[in-house]
Amino acid sequence: MGEDAGMPPNSKAAKTRTTFLCQDCGHTSPKWDGRCPGCGAWGTYVEFSESKRPAVGATAMARRVGGPMLAPLVTVLPLGDQPGGDELRTGLGMPELDRLLGGGIVAGSVMLLAGDPGIGKSTLLLQAAARIANAGGKVLYVSGEESGAQVRMRASRIGAEAPSLLFAGETNVESVVALLESERPKLVIIDSIQTLYLEGTASGAGSVAQVRDSAQVLLGWAKTSGVPLFLAGHVTKDGNIAGPRVLEHMVDVVLYMDGDEMGSYRMLRCTKNRFGSTNDVALLEMSGDGLSEVSDPSAALIAERQRAVPGSAVIVTLEGSRPLLSEVQALTNMSTFSPPRRTANGVDFNRMAMISAVLTRRCSLSLGNQDIMVNVPGGLKVNEPASDLGLALAMASSYLDVALDPDTVLLGEVGLNGEIRRIPQIERRLTEAVRHGFKTAVVPKNSASQVGDVPGLRVLGVDSLRQAMAECGLGHVPVKRR
Helix, strand or coil: CCCCCCCCHHHCCCCEEEEEEECCCCCEECCCCCECCCCCCECCEEEEEEECCCCCCHHHHHCCCCCCCCCCCCCCCCHHHCCCCHHHEECCCCHHHHHHCCCCEECCCEEEEEECCCCCHHHHHHHHHHHHHHCCCCEEEEECCCCHHHHHHHHHHHCCCCCCEEEECCCEHHHHHHHHHHHCCCEEEEECHHHCECCCCCCCCCCHHHHHHHHHHHHHHHHHHCCCEEEEECECCCCCECCCCHHHHHCCEEEEEECCCCCCEEEEEEEEECCCCCCEEEEEEEECCEEEECCCHHHHHCCCCCCCCCCEEEEEEEECCEEEEEEEEEEEEECCCCCCCEEEECECHHHHHHHHHHHHHHCCCCCCCEEEEEECHHHCCECCHHHHHHHHHHHHHHHHCCCCCCCEEECCEECCCCEEECCCCHHHHHHHHHHCCCCEEEEEHHHHHHHCCECCEEEEEECEHHHHHHHCCCCCCCCCCC
């Protein structure tokens, strides 16, 4: 008889197998495919190894002919008897962050905070941990990237020290869970998920399999214990969250912090929230004392703009449900290169190229030999079509060397035929413009007919880019010799 004789089939050592996982949708396949059958994306499969787990549960029991079946272990309750409501939320003591989360953190929720290195993720998490700890709750900060001395230095600098704020430098998931079971904190922070590893996963820390399996274990603990959990996450060079895309599907909330590292402002965006609105934004300012909240982002974003200078326009963009005033700057100059240079910072490059083509073709502005630079100050990224009109008139203003009225806001989508198309939530945008003292708004004609009269604001409806230029004093300006 062989050495395996008489041994149950599941007692053999687990083997490893190679699997391919799509980083966009999380679809797994036993073989590599150029195109993912789940989401249709090309070149998104990555290879990883994982242990073959033996078959257990009802399927394995059913293989015993005539054998007893296991009783269900899940307790079933009516949906109305399940716990719920805002009473499960805990405020962090940071109004803008609490608003972004929908009113506070929910018991048992798992939140993922991602951003570029050095952008301020650890600082924000440490500040949130200190607020909970100072309110009397025990907080456990687990770091796999920094030592306790490094974290303490940061805490001392930003005033985030508290007696009930505990620290652990650990990367083994089993040890972390054992620590959580013994300490039973009110809030857990893991910095970062890419540094953790699970003993049973046959790959290194930060790999697709390790990130997925480690997050699954921590997610299960948070749901069963009812303790909220913050995960810090790295991003790739393309700005996407590192690791498998399934990580974003597993967590309850996804926050993304971005901004100019050389500047002081940071944009905190909520791209997923199972307990509140999504695509919302909060503006934070970095200083020597940490991150402080900016209660009026519009005022901060346009505070340093110069009035009555060519190439400057003011728009009202929507970040989620929040209207934000922002300046769009454009600079055109005779090119010494062939082809001319085009630079876009804060706006979509393809949209800028489209608008410059419309200005050339429909408005007789010869931009084909011009270098064009567009910038949105303050680190804000404007992606919605409602900013098209402001972008177009900023470019025309720079080319014609004529300043726009500094008390005018520009709203509208520009089509390829030069038409100005309607935009959503025009009333909310105009209310924000009135609140900051603007006197005139140039908007699509169809949108102007919807809002009617706005107290304190002159609303001009236009149906073409040429008409908008005429209303803003750019219609019959002779072009200066370049």
